[in-house]
Amino acid sequence: PAARTVAAVDLGAESGRVVAATFDGHRLDLDVVGRFPNGARPVDGVLRWEFERLWGHVEEQLGTLGRDRSVASVGVDTWGVDYGLLRADGSLLDEPTCYRDPRQVRAMAEAISLVGREALYAATGCQTMEINGVFALLDDAHHTDRLADAATLLMVPDLFHHRLSGLRATEHTAASTSGMYDTASGTWATGLLDALQVPTHLLPEVVAPGTDVGPVVGALGEGPLAGTRVVVPTGHDTAAAVVGTPFGGPGGLFISSGTWSLMGVERDEALATPATAAANLTNEGGYAGTVRLLRNVMGLWILQECRRQWAREGTDLSYTDLVELATAEPPLRSVVNPNATDFLAPGDMPSRLRAYCARHGDPVPETVGAVVRCVIDSLALTYRATAEDLAAVTGEPATSISVTGGGSQNALLAQATADATGLPVHCGPVEATALGNAGVQLIALGELADLADLRRVVAASGRLRTHQPRASPAWDAAAARLRQLMTADDQAR
Numbered sequence: 174p175a176a177r178t179v180a181a182v183d184l185g186a187e188s189g190r191v192v193a194a195t196f197d198g199h200r201l202d203l204d205v206v207g208r209f210p211n212g213a214r215p216v217d218g219v220l221r222w223e224f225e226r227l228w229g230h231v232e233e234q235l236g237t238l239g240r241d242r243s244v245a246s247v248g249v250d251t252w253g254v255d256y257g258l259l260r261a262d263g264s265l266l267d268e269p270t271c272y273r274d275p276r277q278v279r280a281m282a283e284a285i286s287l288v289g290r291e292a293l294y295a296a297t298g299c300q301t302m303e304i305n306g307v308f309a310l311l312d313d314a315h316h317t318d319r320l321a322d323a324a325t326l327l328m329v330p331d332l333f334h335h336r337l338s339g340l341r342a343t344e345h346t347a348a349s350t351s352g353m354y355d356t357a358s359g360t361w362a363t364g365l366l367d368a369l370q371v372p373t374h375l376l377p378e379v380v381a382p383g384t385d386v387g388p389v390v391g392a393l394g395e396g397p398l399a400g401t402r403v404v405v406p407t408g409h410d411t412a413a414a415v416v417g418t419p420f421g422g423p424g425g426l427f428i429s430s431g432t433w434s435l436m437g438v439e440r441d442e443a444l445a446t447p448a449t450a451a452a453n454l455t456n457e458g459g460y461a462g463t464v465r466l467l468r469n470v471m472g473l474w475i476l477q478e479c480r481r482q483w484a485r486e487g488t489d490l491s492y493t494d495l496v497e498l499a500t501a502e503p504p505l506r507s508v509v510n511p512n513a514t515d516f517l518a519p520g521d522m523p524s525r526l527r528a529y530c531a532r533h534g535d536p537v538p539e540t541v542g543a544v545v546r547c548v549i550d551s552l553a554l555t556y557r558a559t560a561e562d563l564a565a566v567t568g569e570p571a572t573s574i575s576v577t578g579g580g581s582q583n584a585l586l587a588q589a590t591a592d593a594t595g596l597p598v599h600c601g602p603v604e605a606t607a608l609g610n611a612g613v614q615l616i617a618l619g620e621l622a623d624l625a626d627l628r629r630v631v632a633a634s635g636r637l638r639t640h641q642p643r644a645s646p647a648w649d650a651a652a653a654r655l656r657q658l659m660t661a662d663d664q665a666r
C-alpha cells in the first residue's frame with residue numbers, strides 16, 4: 174500500500190512545530206515542516222498566549238506541507254489547562270490567558286475557602302494545583318467581566334480544531350486537564366462549578382480522541398488542504414507523549430520531559446482515593462479510555478528561566494554549556510523542592526533558588542554550574558519521591574522509567590534519575606508527542622490497529638538509549654532531605 178502522510182501540529186510552552194508523519198506500513202517517519210517560538214506575555218495586566226500569531230504560523234506551515242504532498246488528516250496537541258473563549262459568532266474574545274499568571278494562586282486560595290480541597294479533588298480526580306483552568310475561570314467569573322460576551326469555552330487545542338474545521342467541542346484529554354472535568358466519568362464537574370459560583374453554560378460537548386470531525390474548511394480547505402480531514406488527536410500534549418512512549422514492560426513509568434516533567438503510570442481506570450489526594454497525584458484522560466496517574470514536576474522550566482536570566486545579565490549559555498558546567502560540580506550539595514510555589518512564575522530564577530536554599534539552611538549555590546547541578550539533582554530526587562508515591566498508592570513497584578521529549582536528551586539528568594531511583598532509565602524518542610498525535614490519527618484512518626501496534630512501530634522506528642543505575646548511598650540521605658522540604662512547602666501553602 175502507498176505511504177500515507179498526516180500532519181501533527183504540536184505546541185509546547187516554549188515552541189511549536191508542524192510535523193509531517195509518514196507511515197509506509199512499517200516505519201513512522203517524521204519530517205519537521207517548521208518550528209516557531211512560543212511564550213506568554215503580559216497584556217492588559219494578565220499573562221497571555223499569542224494565539225493569533227501561533228495560528229498564523231500553523232496556517233502557513235500547513236499550507237506549505239499541503240502544497241508539497243497529499244495530507245490525509247491533521248490534528249493539534251498543545252499544553253494543557255488553558256482555555257479560550259468564543260463569542261456566539263465564533264470569534265475569539267481575547268488572547269487566552271496563561272496558567273502562570275499570579276491571579277491563579279489567589280483564585281486557588283479562593284476556591285479552597287469556598288468548597289475545600291477535598292471537594293475539588295473528589296469532583297475531578299485532578300491534583301489541586303494553581304495552574305488548573307478552573308482557577309482561571311473562577312477568577313474570570315468573580316473578578317473580571319470577561320465572561321459577559323462569551324458563548325463557548327474551548328481548551329487551547331480545541332481553538333485550533335475550531336479554526337481548522339468549525340468544530341465547537343472539546344476533546345476528552347484536553348478537558349481532563351481543566352480541573353473542572355471528572356476524568357473517571359468523562360463529564361464536566363458541573364456540581365463543583367455550581368458550588369464555586371462559576372457559570373457552566375460555556376462548557377461544550379466533549380469528543381473522544383481519534384474523532385474525525387470533518388474536512389478542513391476555510392482558505393486551507395479550499396486550497397492546499399483540499400480533501401484533508403481534521404482528526405482530533407489526544408489534544409493534550411502529555412496524553413500524546415504517553416501514546417508515543419514505548420514502555421519498558423510491566424511496572425514501567427513514564428516521564429514526559431519538557432517545560433514540565435510529567436511523571437506517572439498509565440492505567441485502565443482512574444484512581445482517586447484519600448491516598449492519591451494526599452500525594453497530590455492527578456488523573457488525566459488518555460487515549461482509548463486509559464488514564465494517566467501522574468504528578469506535575471516543575472521540570473526544565475526552572476533551567477529555561479535561569480538561562481533567560483543569565484542571558485539578560487549578558488551571559489548566553491546553551492543547554493550543552495549548562496550541562497557541562499553542572500557535570501564538573503560535586504553532586505548533591507544543595508537540594509530544592511522544584512514544586513515549591515517560588516518557582517512557578519517567570520522571573521530571576523537563580524536568585525530565587527539561592528533565596529530558597531538560604532531560607533531552608535542549605536548551602537547556597539553561587540556559580541552557574543552549582544545552580545544547574547542543584548536543579549538537576551533536585552529533579553532526579555523529585556522523580557524518586559514520585560516513583561515511591563506512585564508505588565505506594567497503586568501497590569505496584571516501578572521496574573523502569575521511560576523518558577521522552579526534549580529533556581530525554583539530557584544525559585546528566587537521565588543518569589541522575591537512574592542513580593536516584595535505582596531503576597533503568599530508557600531515553601527517547603525526543604518527538605514522542607508528535608508521534609503520539611500522528612499515531613492517533615493513523616489509528617483513526619485504519620493504518621494502525623491500536624495503541625499497542627503504534628507503540629511497536631514507535632519502538633522500531635527510533636533509537637533508544639538506556640542508563641543503568643549506579644549504587645550510591647548519598648542519594649538516600651538527599652532523598653530524605655527533599656521529603657522534609659516537600660512537607661515544609663506544603664504546610665506553607
Ligand code: LFR
Nearest residue numbers: 252253254410411433435469
Ligand atoms: C505539558 C503540560 C502539562 C500541563 C502543563 C500546563 O506541556 O501540558 O501536562 O500540566 O503543560 O499546561
